[in-house]
Amino acid sequence: MGCADGHIFVCHYYPGCPQPDRTLGHTKHRDLDFLNILLQNQIGGLQVLHDSNWVDIPPMEGALVVNIGELLQVITNDKFKAAEHRVLANCAGPRISLACFFTTHFEKSNKIFGPIKQLLSEDEPPLYRETSVKEYIDSYYSTGLLGDSSLARLRM
Numbered sequence: 001m002g003c004a005d006g007h008i009f010v011c012h013y014y015p016g017c018p019q020p021d022r023t024l025g026h027t028k029h030r031d032l033d034f035l036n037i038l039l040q041n042q043i044g045g046l047q048v049l050h051d052s053n054w055v056d057i058p059p060m061e062g063a064l065v066v067n068i069g070e071l072l073q074v075i076t077n078d079k080f081k082a083a084e085h086r087v088l089a090n091c092a093g094p095r096i097s098l099a100c101f102f103t104t105h106f107e108k109s110n111k112i113f114g115p116i117k118q119l120l121s122e123d124e125p126p127l128y129r130e131t132s133v134k135e136y137i138d139s140y141y142s143t144g145l146l147g148d149s150s151l152a153r154l155r156m
């Protein structure tokens with residue numbers, strides 16, 4: 001389908017923080033991609049929002065974290081939901097993580113994505129209108145990480 005075209009690697013370096021209760025390592029957000037595969041070192045701090053509670057995703061040796069992004073939520077018509085997540089600051093740093101985003105990000109593709117037709121029926125109509133990755137990225141960055149989800153703008 002082209003979802004894995006143009007993946008990018010991002011390396012995060014979170015230095016040890018003397019006052020971790022006064023800041024965050026990474027503010028809460030949902031990823032702007034289809035899927036993100038993440039490797040984190042032993043420091044910890046990654047949390048996922050589940051039922052209004054922040055849940056720790058502790059590092060496990062050899063384990064990868066697979067994070068669903070907003071574009072996967074669109075094409076699966078909410079069968080898979082993008083998880084809101086954040087990273088706490090930590091005085092024991094540095095924390096290092098390596099993320100591989102499956103997206104067409106750098107190409108800003110004009111290819112159109114929408115809910116996969118085979119997942120739709122009379123009982124399960126499309127929840128999102130179709131969009132290009134380019135339109136989606138521009139909408140996502142128009143509000144920034146703290147803005148309203150660009151998912152809401154696609155919702156029918």
Ligand SMILES: O=C(O)CCC(=O)C(=O)O
Pocket residue numbers: 010012026031038040046085087096097099
């Ligand atoms: O550093 C982490 O564990 C998470 C980074 C992250 O959420 C992101 O790059 O989107």
Ligand SMILES: [Fe+2]
Pocket residue numbers: 029030031085
């Ligand atoms: Fe993220």
